[in-house]
Amino acid sequence: MKVLGIETSCDETGVAVYDTDTGLRAHGLYSQIALHAEYGGVVPELASRDHVRKLLPLIRQTLVDAGMTIDELDGVAYTAGPGLVGALLVGAGVARAVAWALDLPAVAVHHMEGHLLAPLMEDDPLGRPEPPFVALLVSGGHTQLIHVEAIGRYKLLGETLDDAAGEAFDKTAKLMGLPYPGGPQLAALAEQGRPGAFRFARPMTDRPGLDFSFSGLKTQVLLAWQGSDQSEATRADIARGFEDAVVDTLAIKCQRALDEAGCDTLVVAGGVGANKRLRAKLQEMAARRGGRVSFPRPAFCTDNGAMIAYAGALRLQAGQHVDESVRVTPRWDM
Numbered sequence: 001m002k003v004l005g006i007e008t009s010c011d012e013t014g015v016a017v018y019d020t021d022t023g024l025r026a027h028g029l030y031s032q033i034a035l036h037a038e039y040g041g042v043v044p045e046l047a048s049r050d051h052v053r054k055l056l057p058l059i060r061q062t063l064v065d066a067g068m069t070i071d072e073l074d075g076v077a078y079t080a081g082p083g084l085v086g087a088l089l090v091g092a093g094v095a096r097a098v099a100w101a102l103d104l105p106a107v108a109v110h111h112m113e114g115h116l117l118a119p120l121m122e123d124d125p126l127g128r129p130e131p132p133f134v135a136l137l138v139s140g141g142h143t144q145l146i147h148v149e150a151i152g153r154y155k156l157l158g159e160t161l162d163d164a165a166g167e168a169f170d171k172t173a174k175l176m177g178l179p180y181p182g183g184p185q186l187a188a189l190a191e192q193g194r195p196g197a198f199r200f201a202r203p204m205t206d207r208p209g210l211d212f213s214f215s216g217l218k219t220q221v222l223l224a225w226q227g228s229d230q231s232e233a234t235r236a237d238i239a240r241g242f243e244d245a246v247v248d249t250l251a252i253k254c255q256r257a258l259d260e261a262g263c264d265t266l267v268v269a270g271g272v273g274a275n276k277r278l279r280a281k282l283q284e285m286a287a288r289r290g291g292r293v294s295f296p297r298p299a300f301c302t303d304n305g306a307m308i309a310y311a312g313a314l315r316l317q318a319g320q321h322v323d324e325s326v327r328v329t330p331r332w333d334m
């Protein structure tokens with residue numbers, strides 16, 4: 001089964017073809033980062049308009065890259081939420097139109113389920129991780145620990161009470177004057193910082209439970225930055241202190257979640273999953289426990305069409321599809 005996947009929930013237009021026999025055939029991504037940079041964040045209406053401009057050419061190109069024509073498709077999957085309503089409607093409208101014109105089944109995919117299943121798409125020397133496992137979803141909008149009992153059966157173990165981890169990276173970068181989008185830039189800067197030069201709290205790790213809170217950390221960084229000489233070297237040291245605090249906090253809670261759920265396997269997904277130090281720390285923790293951790297390749301940690309094509313293919317194979325209405329769900333619990 002060859003499934004076209006379409007992702008337009010925020011500021012990336014993503015398209016891919018996933019073949020359930022041979023794996024990922026092709027994927028294409030158009031990022032709107034440059035468009036939103038001068039505003040310091042995503043402008044929803046500009047995002048929708050750019051998806052309108054970019055989606056059809058990207059579908060055409062991805063089919064060329066996959067070496068196939070559109071009538072060889074067997075199904076269409078699209079992100080139906082959560083996300084920006086106008087942006088979601090572009091992907092949903094095009095996906096429904098393609099499915100209708102070719103008389104194919106279409107399936108609505110939850111964006112976070114796409115992220116969650118992305119690590120399962122990768123070739124892993126240890127084989128594909130099989131449920132039950134614990135998933136850490138860390139993106140710009142979510143920080144959640146989920147017990148994946150089976151594909152489609154998810155139990156929320158804990159989540160952030162305020163900022164998501166990616167949001168904390170972005171806001172902290174902004175308050176130290178780094179350009180949008182700050183998260184990856186802050187992580188790059190942290191590479192040059194000295195460990196331990198600044199030490200910030202590991203929020204909520206001193207009490208039981210699997211919830212997170214990152215907004216206080218941002219305030220600690222603000223105070224440290226304002227009270228410093230604000231030199232390049234200090235900015236790098238603070239970035240390192242902040243990154244270490246977030247990474248330690250996530251690792252402590254992941255270990256706790258694995259212990260509580262009685263699982264050996266951790267799966268990590270979402271934009272912050274691209275963070276090198278987080279990857280290394282979680283590898284170390286998993287090895288210590290005698291378990292394993294799986295990540296998508298960094299390009300599939302952030303938003304992409306491949307994860308939607310893959311999650312959609314699993315749902316279509318299970319016989320699920322949607323009717324012909326174009327519906328999106330901007331706020332949607334998994």
Ligand code: KG4
Nearest residue numbers: 139140141166183187271272274275302303
């Ligand atoms: O999953 P994603 O592309 O979009 C959402 O669904 O939110 O995640 C984007 C988030 C942003 O907050 C970005 O700053 C963060 O992931 N991010 C990173 C890194 N790369 C992306 N945070 C820390 N280190 C990175 N290397």
Ligand code: ZN
Nearest residue numbers: 115139302303
């Ligand atoms: Zn995302």
